[in-house]
Amino acid sequence: MSEKNVNHIKWMKRAIHLASLGDGKTSPNPKVGAVILDKNGNIISEGFHQKAGMPHAEAMALNNLKKDAVGGSMYVNLEPCCHQGKTPPCVDKVISSGIKEIYVSIKDPDKRVSGKGIKLLKEAGIKVHLGLCKKESLELNKAFVYRNITDKTYGVLKWAMSIDGRIGLKNGKSKWITNEESRSLVHTLRADFDAIIIGGNTLRKDNPLLTTRGSKNPEPLRVVFTKSLNLPAKSHLWHCDLAKTLVIYDSSTANESLLTRIPPNVEVEKVSSDNPELISKLLAKRGCNKILWECGPKLATEAIKYNCIQEIITFIAPKILGGENSMNPFGDFKFKEMHEIIKLSDSEVSLIGNDICVRSQFEK
Numbered sequence: 001m002s003e004k005n006v007n008h009i010k011w012m013k014r015a016i017h018l019a020s021l022g023d024g025k026t027s028p029n030p031k032v033g034a035v036i037l038d039k040n041g042n043i044i045s046e047g048f049h050q051k052a053g054m055p056h057a058e059a060m061a062l063n064n065l066k067k068d069a070v071g072g073s074m075y076v077n078l079e080p081c082c083h084q085g086k087t088p089p090c091v092d093k094v095i096s097s098g099i100k101e102i103y104v105s106i107k108d109p110d111k112r113v114s115g116k117g118i119k120l121l122k123e124a125g126i127k128v129h130l131g132l133c134k135k136e137s138l139e140l141n142k143a144f145v146y147r148n149i150t151d152k153t154y155g156v157l158k159w160a161m162s163i164d165g166r167i168g169l170k171n172g173k174s175k176w177i178t179n180e181e182s183r184s185l186v187h188t189l190r191a192d193f194d195a196i197i198i199g200g201n202t203l204r205k206d207n208p209l210l211t212t213r214g215s216k217n218p219e220p221l222r223v224v225f226t227k228s229l230n231l232p233a234k235s236h237l238w239h240c241d242l243a244k245t246l247v248i249y250d251s252s253t254a255n256e257s258l259l260t261r262i263p264p265n266v267e268v269e270k271v272s273s274d275n276p277e278l279i280s281k282l283l284a285k286r287g288c289n290k291i292l293w294e295c296g297p298k299l300a301t302e303a304i305k306y307n308c309i310q311e312i313i314t315f316i317a318p319k320i321l322g323g324e325n326s327m328n329p330f331g332d333f334k335f336k337e338m339h340e341i342i343k344l345s346d347s348e349v350s351l352i353g354n355d356i357c358v359r360s361q362f363e364k
Contacts, residue, residue, distance in 0.1 A: 011035050011043075011075040012105060012133040016140055018048035018057070019077050024192045024216055025051040028287030030108070030144040032057040032078045036099070039071035052287075056081065058090040062097050070098030077137045079108040082117040091117045095124040103129045105137035109148035143290035146310065152280040156193070157293045157300055158186065158313040159329050166321035167297070167329050172205055174327075178315045181353045184213075189313070191216035194288035195246075197279065199299040200226035209236045210294070211243050219243030220292070223283070225299065226250070227274050229258040240265045248282065250274045276303040301331040304342065309362065312344065316356040 018033025026032075026049050033048040034057040044067050047060025055063065058080050062069070080090040080102075094102065107115055107130070121128050138145065143154035160178045161167045168174035176183065190196060191212045198208065203224050210222045222237050227250045237245045247262055251270040262268060271278040276299065283291055293303055303309050314329075335341055344360035351357075 007041070008075075008103060008129075008132055011037065012077065012103060013136070014046070015057075015075045016077045016105070016133060016136050018046055019140060021048050022050055024194075027144075027194045027289040028052060028147075029056075030078050030141045032076065034058045034061040035075040036061050036065065036069055037073045037075075038067060038069065039100075041073075044069065044072065056090050059093055062093055065097075068098070070100075072099050073101040073103065074099050075103045075132075077105040077133070078141065079104050079106070079113055079115070079117045080121070081108065081110075081113050082120055091120045094121065095126065099126060101127045101129070103132050105131070105133050106141075106145075109145045111148070147284050147289050151284055152277065152308065153195075153284045153288050153291045155280060155291055155293055155303065155309045156311045156313060157295075157303065157309045158189070158315075159294075159300070160315040160317065161329055162317055162319045162321040164320050164322060165329070166323070166327060168327040169321055170323045170325040170327070172327070174206075177319060177321075178317045178355050179353045182315045182317075182355045182357065185352055185357070186315075187211070187213040188215050190220055190292060193220050193290050193292040195221040195223050195283055195291040197223045197225060197291060197293045197295055197299075199295045200224060200228060200231055201298070202294070202296050203235060203237065204230075204232055207232070207236055208294075209242075221246055221283075221286075221288070223248060223279070223291075225276070225279055225295075227253045229254040229256065229261075231258070231261055233261050238263045238266060248279055274302070275306060276308045277306040280308045297327065297329060297331050300329065301333065304330070305333070311359065311361050314358045314360075315352070316358065318354050 015033040015035045019031040022031045029049060029052050036045040038044045045061045045064045047057050047064055049057045058076055080094055082089045082091040102121060118128050146154040159167055162177055196210045211219050219242060222243050222245045225248045229249050246267045248269045248271060250273060252273055269282060343363040345363045347358055347360040349358050
């Protein structure tokens, strides 16, 4: 690889690193970083999109210029936008800066952009290079890309279980299977998500708080899906000073007279059936790129059946719960043959004290 190519990769990786600083804060927007070099190849500015509503990476980098960018180059991990949103189009700002060359890692999947930004740059006489560090950029913004392609959120399912595969005793008690370090890590992990979903049964049984314990501000949206609306009158989730709460109910089965139990500070939405894909699409429409499913076996099973889960995070504790009727992480998928089973790939395994954490993706 030539020294020139090595330099191009170096600057694009710098842009990708900058973009990653916006983890968990940019939705519904993507994570974007930008680096600007002068005509002699020296870095003169950089920036990243910090959160939705704030300047985009290209604008931030151009606003931070230490010297004239005329004749210079820019490295950005996602195609510059060309539409008016909460902030002006980045393409216009890039063109007016006098930059003559731009390296773009991947196209923006947003239909409002998707190649149009690159076209405008080329028409303005700017040389555009596409595809540098594509794999890394796709990985960084996989949730944003997935939502724009499918109109669904990118789903991650998390659960904790004993070494014999149980998530609780047969009487429903499950506190605590994993150690304190694992539970603390879960609070930190939540900061990477726009929303956290549980079912009505989990709310009734566990009364969870579902926050990052201060790792993120604002906290992720807390979502409860219920088929009955038979929810407790008192719950941690009804206190929305810490985090917002949304109740989604199945209008085909729920007793709507029970809506009075839900406090007025809690948002309520309805869907036409218990298909979890409707929940995923509803949250995607609300601007959620990535959601964490912390639900029980029934909802988890249905979410997997309807392709609402793309990754799993499993915490395994060196404990044996036993019991024929102890709870399993999933219900019956009704598989008859081994070729039907769900296969996982790209697994990462780490030790959290004596617990094991396994992160895997579903095979495509």
